[in-house]
Amino acid sequence: MxxxxxxxxxxxxxxxxxIPWYVALALAVCAATFALAVWLPNLNLISHVLTDSSAPLxxxxxxxxTLLGSIDTxxxxxxxxxxxxxxxxxxxxxxxxxxxxxxxxSAVKDAGIALGASGVLSGILGxxxxxxxxxxxxxxxxxxxxxxxxxxxxxRGGEFGIVGVVLLAASIAFVSKKIALSLVCAPxxxx
Amino acid sequence: MHNEHHxxxxxxxxxxxxEIVKFESGNSYFLSASIxxxxxxxxxxxxxxxSKGTSNPAPQPTGGNNPPAVASADLSKVLAVxxxxxxxxxxxxxxxxxxxxxxxxxxxxxxxxxxxxxxxxEYIKTGKxxxxxxxxxxxxAESTNAGASAECAKDQGKFWVYHDELYKAEIADGKENSxxxxxxxxxxxxxxxGLDANVFASCYDNNKYVAxxxxxxxxxxxxxxxxxxxxxxxxxxxxxAQPYAAFKSVIDLxxxxx
Numbered sequence: 001m002x003x004x005x006x007x008x009x010x011x012x013x014x015x016x017x018x019i020p021w022y023v024a025l026a027l028a029v030c031a032a033t034f035a036l037a038v039w040l041p042n043l044n045l046i047s048h049v050l051t052d053s054s055a056p057l058x059x060x061x062x063x064x065x066t067l068l069g070s071i072d073t074x075x076x077x078x079x080x081x082x083x084x085x086x087x088x089x090x091x092x093x094x095x096x097x098x099x100x101x102x103x104x105x106s107a108v109k110d111a112g113i114a115l116g117a118s119g120v121l122s123g124i125l126g127x128x129x130x131x132x133x134x135x136x137x138x139x140x141x142x143x144x145x146x147x148x149x150x151x152x153x154x155x156r157g158g159e160f161g162i163v164g165v166v167l168l169a170a171s172i173a174f175v176s177k178k179i180a181l182s183l184v185c186a187p188x189x190x191x
Numbered sequence: 192m193h194n195e196h197h198x199x200x201x202x203x204x205x206x207x208x209x210e211i212v213k214f215e216s217g218n219s220y221f222l223s224a225s226i227x228x229x230x231x232x233x234x235x236x237x238x239x240x241x242s243k244g245t246s247n248p249a250p251q252p253t254g255g256n257n258p259p260a261v262a263s264a265d266l267s268k269v270l271a272v273x274x275x276x277x278x279x280x281x282x283x284x285x286x287x288x289x290x291x292x293x294x295x296x297x298x299x300x301x302x303x304x305x306x307x308x309x310x311x312x313e314y315i316k317t318g319k320x321x322x323x324x325x326x327x328x329x330x331x332a333e334s335t336n337a338g339a340s341a342e343c344a345k346d347q348g349k350f351w352v353y354h355d356e357l358y359k360a361e362i363a364d365g366k367e368n369s370x371x372x373x374x375x376x377x378x379x380x381x382x383x384x385g386l387d388a389n390v391f392a393s394c395y396d397n398n399k400y401v402a403x404x405x406x407x408x409x410x411x412x413x414x415x416x417x418x419x420x421x422x423x424x425x426x427x428x429x430x431x432a433q434p435y436a437a438f439k440s441v442i443d444l445x446x447x448x449x
Contacts, residue, residue, distance in 0.1 A: 041430040041431050042428075042429060042430055042431070042433075044428060045427060045428065045429055045441070048427060049444065054448065055444055056444075059440060059447075062440045063437065063440045063441060063444070066433075066434060066436040066437040066439075066440045067433060067437050069434035069436060069437065070431055070432070070434060070437070072434065073298075073301055073305060073432045073433060073434050074298060074431040074432045074433060
């Protein structure tokens with residue numbers, strides 16, 4: 001069985017992303033994260049159009065769609081890059097975490113052990129904390145008004161985007177490896 | 192032979208077990224480190240924002256996530272077209288587009304080159320939209336001076352020609368606070384725009400509109416402007432250098448209501 005990190009990570013990723021449902025989950029989360037990031041400055045506009053009873057359906061669809069184009073016009077190369085990477089990595093993380101949680105629950109049920117909510121939660125935190133934290137950080141910082149602080153940084157806040165990408169990539173590697181090791185771990189090997 | 196194979200298999204199992212034990216140990220360190228990192232970043236940002244004593248974040252050019260600030264003034268009052276507003280297009284046009292910009296903002300430059308040409312051709316010249324440009328000059332002294340110089344151009348009825356020349360010059364320079372937006376350039380652009388250079392220079396040298404620039408920025412901040420470009424289309428905020436298609440959609444929606 002493969003034991004070095006790169007092969008374990010690859011094994012874990014393959015284990016999950018050969019299953020169409022998890023690919024679909026990753027894509028859906030990726031799309032939602034990307035859309036939120038791009039729409040963030042104009043959520044009021046989108047909300048207004050969607051709730052405006054006099055606005056034709058055509059505009060309710062067209063306006064949010066056209067605003068997605070701002071990834072090209074309203075982002076620097078750096079910010080567009082990490083926005084896209086964070087969206088993709090977060091989608092992958094959610095799929096990996098979902099797989100691992102479902103696998104754990106199934107394994108525990110098979111073993112006939114009761115699993116409380118706290119056990120599930122600690123599992124989620126243990127696997128997904130870095131992923132959730134990094135997405136929250138990069139989205140939340142502007143929401144809670146720290147733009148002033150960001151302006152003093154060399155990349156004007158882009159540093160947080162880069163940190164987010166790194167954390168999410170590390171989380172993908174971590175969870176993938178964990179999934180892969182579950183394939184090599186048999187109860188009889190653990191003393 | 193059989194013993195060698197058995198020993199090799201046991202070594203492999205031992206290596207795998209060691210890998211699992213190492214991984215489980217690393218798991219707890221990773222969890223602790225990630226919680227700590229997230230906690231420090233979030234706590235630090237919350238502390239910083241509350242210590243500033245303001246509900247509104249400092250302005251910046253758009254370019255990514257930057258939600259609008261909380262409005263504290265009457266929007267309709269501030270957005271009403273006033274004496275200092277020079278309208279581009281037909282005064283009777285059903286849709287009003289007010290742009291808050293900074294002459295050094297690269298995203299305002301993008302809007303100037305990628306959105307305005309089509310906007311002027313398809314909506315302003317055809318009498319559907321009237322456009323107003325207002326100052327939200329915040330990127331430094333050069334921005335303030337540029338804004339003040341443009342106000343001097345208003346005195347001679349040449350605001351929009353001068354405004355266009357100013358953006359072209361800054362886009363060509365491509366850098367903020369590089370020193371290019373200076374008196375010599377302003378006078379040069381004024382001559383190019385057909386202004387009386389002596390009258391213009393006198394206005395600029397006397398700092399006639401410096402206080403006005405600051406007032407414009409404060410008025411804009413009060414309605415939630417905290418980034419440039421910020422546009423209001425019939426009172427609806429559209430923030431950022433959005434693609435032309437987005438502006439077109441919002442304008443077309445407003446036109447269906449008229």
